[in-house]
Amino acid sequence: MKTIHLTTKYFLWLSMLLLAMNSCDSFVDVELPKSQLTNVTVFEDYATASTALTDIYSKIRDKGILTGTNSGMSIELGNYTDEITPYGTPSNPSFNFYNNTILPSTPAVAEYWNATYNQIYAANSVIEGVQASTSLSLENKKQLQGEAFFIRALLHFYLVNLFGDIPYITQTDYKNNSVVTRIPTKEVYGHIITDLENAISFLSNNYNSTDRVRPNKFTAKALLARTYLY
Numbered sequence: 740m741k742t743i744h745l746t747t748k749y750f751l752w753l754s755m756l757l758l759a760m761n762s763c764d765s766f767v768d769v770e771l772p773k774s775q776l777t778n779v780t781v782f783e784d785y786a787t788a789s790t791a792l793t794d795i796y797s798k799i800r801d802k803g804i805l806t807g808t809n810s811g812m813s814i815e816l817g818n819y820t821d822e823i824t825p826y827g828t829p830s831n832p833s834f835n836f837y838n839n840t841i842l843p844s845t846p847a848v849a850e851y852w853n854a855t856y857n858q859i860y861a862a863n864s865v866i867e868g869v870q871a872s873t874s875l876s877l878e879n880k881k882q883l884q885g886e887a888f889f890i891r892a893l894l895h896f897y898l899v900n901l902f903g904d905i906p907y908i909t910q911t912d913y914k915n916n917s918v919v920t921r922i923p924t925k926e927v928y929g930h931i932i933t934d935l936e937n938a939i940s941f942l943s944n945n946y947n948s949t950d951r952v953r954p955n956k957f958t959a960k961a962l963l964a965r966t967y968l969y
Contacts, residue, residue, distance in 0.1 A: 782868035785879045791868070792886055795861045796953070799890075803854035804897045809833065810847065812901065851901065855894050856908060862891040863911045885941030889954045892934035893962060899927045900969075928966060935963040 781787045799805050804812045810832065817823035818836040825833035832847050834840075841848065865887040869880050891909070898905050904921040907930040938959040947953045 782872040783874045785875060785883075788865070788869065788872070788875060788879070788883055791861075792865050792883055795858055795865070795887075795890055798854075798858050798861065799894075802850070803858055804851050804894070804901065805855075810850070812851065812897065815847065852898075855898055859891055859894050859908050860911060860916075862887045862894070863909060866891075867911055881941040882943070882947060885938045885956075885959070886947070886954055888934045888938040888941065889959050889962070892931045892938065892959075892966075895927060895934075896931050896962065896966060899924055899931075928969060931966050932963065935959050935966065939963065 781791050800807055808814075814823065815833060815836045818825050818833050819839065819841070821837070823837075825831055825837050827833075832845075835845050835847065866884055869875060869883045869887070872880065875883070895905070895907055904924055905927060906919040906921055907927055908916060908919060909930070910916065938954070939956055942954065942956040942959055944956050946955050
């Protein structure tokens, strides 16, 4: 009788455990918020795909090497070469550039590196998403890819000029990206040229916006010509 009693208790305990595990699976299996789109969904429609691309431009404007803020490279290198005099308290990061006290551990260095590679990742996401899309028109796919290739080349161009040998990131696979290494500067320029040639082949002569803030074929050609000077 004791054996039967223990077996029954064990069976009940096991049943409750399995039920709890099943409940946990249901609890953590949360649907995607209605305000959030999957990567596949983004590139089913030109409007959302274009928004993904313009989001990269806004990030470039706000952070990283090409930001138009006082922390951007154009301002900070002006401080570094004594063309500009920073103002404020000694804690102002610009004084590190002005006083030539930049170290690898200086936060601005990591900011340039991390923010710019995040923007490159976003450009790669657009390229991959557009290439995989089956609903975008050929014309729209060419425009979006052309701009994304241009962005990727542009950002790597400034990274290699600032840091020398760098990784050239062309995909979003985190496993592969986690083991990338720096490559020689000459190879970086080779990849930049390839990306710009792709951009030129995809982009049209006309601007994609009336305010002319997005690249066209001639923008890519201009950067390609500049690249050949290095």
